[in-house]
Amino acid sequence: xxxxxxxxxxIFVICLFFIQPAWNWFYPYGEVTMIDVGQGDxxxxxLPQRKGTYLIDTGGTLEFNEEQWKxxxxxxxxxxxxxxxYLKGKGxxxxxxxxxxxxxxxxxGGALAVLQEIKVRQILLPDVTQSSQMEQAIIKEAKLQxxxxxxxxxxxxxxSDEGSFYILAPEQSFEGERxxxxxxxxxxxxxxxxxxxxxxxxxxxxxIIKKYPHLQVDVLKAGHHGSRTSSAGxxxxxxxxxxxxxxxxxxxxxxxxxxxxxTLLGDQKTMIYRTDKSxxxxxxxxxxxxxxxxxxx
Numbered sequence: 001x002x003x004x005x006x007x008x009x010x011i012f013v014i015c016l017f018f019i020q021p022a023w024n025w026f027y028p029y030g031e032v033t034m035i036d037v038g039q040g041d042x043x044x045x046x047l048p049q050r051k052g053t054y055l056i057d058t059g060g061t062l063e064f065n066e067e068q069w070k071x072x073x074x075x076x077x078x079x080x081x082x083x084x085x086y087l088k089g090k091g092x093x094x095x096x097x098x099x100x101x102x103x104x105x106x107x108x109g110g111a112l113a114v115l116q117e118i119k120v121r122q123i124l125l126p127d128v129t130q131s132s133q134m135e136q137a138i139i140k141e142a143k144l145q146x147x148x149x150x151x152x153x154x155x156x157x158x159x160s161d162e163g164s165f166y167i168l169a170p171e172q173s174f175e176g177e178r179x180x181x182x183x184x185x186x187x188x189x190x191x192x193x194x195x196x197x198x199x200x201x202x203x204x205x206x207x208i209i210k211k212y213p214h215l216q217v218d219v220l221k222a223g224h225h226g227s228r229t230s231s232a233g234x235x236x237x238x239x240x241x242x243x244x245x246x247x248x249x250x251x252x253x254x255x256x257x258x259x260x261x262x263t264l265l266g267d268q269k270t271m272i273y274r275t276d277k278s279x280x281x282x283x284x285x286x287x288x289x290x291x292x293x294x295x296x297x
Contacts, residue, residue: 030162030190033282035059035086036275036295037078039225039249039256040106043196045189046090047162048286053092054165056099056185056196058083060109060134079110084117086280092118097158099124101183101198103132111138120147127151128174128181152183154211163189168208168215169200179224180204191288192218195239199224205235215239219283220270222246226257236264243271243292250276 030048034041037059045054059078087095098120100108114120115138123142125135128151142149150156153172158165169184182198195217197204201224209215220241223230225248244265248256257274265272273281278294285291 029284029286031282031284032189033280034245034247034275035083036280037082037247039252040078041198041247042083043221044087046092047160051160051162053095054097054099055095055114057101057107057198058110058114060105060107077110077113079113083110084113087118095120097122097124099183100138102126102178102181103135104178104199105134107198108134108138112141115141115145123147123149124152124183125149126170126174126181126183127153127172128170132178163187168212169204177201184208186215186217190283190285190290194219196221197223199230201229202232205230205232209235209238217241219243219245222257222261226261228258228260231261231264233264236268240268241270243273245281246272246274248274248276
């Protein structure tokens with residue numbers, strides 16, 4: 001390559017280096033994406049012009065006993081192999097809040113990979129009396145990286161002109177089953193109201209509708225991958241969601257989503273998007289108008 005061509009190539013690379021970040025900062029559209037992480041949850045909320053980038057859960061690989069010869073030399077890991085590449089592909093170099101709804105591996109197992117590859121400003125964890133081993137490992141890594149960890153309960157909130165977020169649950173110093181203590185968030189994003197509830201069970205749902213009897217939403221992230229242990233009839237009837245998002249692996253061994261939940265949502269004329277059928281699902285919006293875009297696997 002001639003010196004002149006090398007010079008042009010160098011200029012081109014430098015332009016790409018500066019143009020991509022600038023485009024991200026001025027990009028006028030926002031997105032909410034349920035990432036296809038198989039049997040788990042991971043939701044990226046990226047507000048317009050990077051006025052807030054939040055990741056709710058990171059997915060994680062569920063481990064089952066397998067014969068030694070079936071095990072890979074380098075086992076598949078959702079955080080490293082799916083979530084991190086997705087974030088980098090979207091130009092995400094900074095996460096303002098990493099929100100981990102509860103301690104189950106299929107929701108937070110990928111968090112360490114995210115922390116190792118993407119800068120995180122703050123971590124939110126549920127205010128519970130007993131944390132899981134994975135939560136403890138995340139807290140340890142956060143301490144090493146000097147990332148603030150906030151244990152949140154109902155009443156915690158944050159927001160901007162492009163979106164507002166309010167923690168509905170758990171109660172402060174929650175004692176009880178892990179799923180029941182999931183972080184539950186009511187949000188206003190892109191002209192729609194949203195409910196993100198991790199693996200919140202029916203007991204947790206009942207506590208929320210008792211405390212917030214007028215709560216209704218446009219978009220519901222169905223609890224526990226559409227399991228019959230979540231999405232109680234009373235909860236669905238009060239929230240009256242127009243759209244439900246369900247994250248589950250295709251042909252998963254748990255039978256998620258359960259037909260009872262699908263029927264209940266269907267009776268409410270709720271549009272259902274499922275990662276096991278459509279892959280990742282994105283709501284792209286401009287101010288208060290937007291469109292849901294499913295991506296086939």
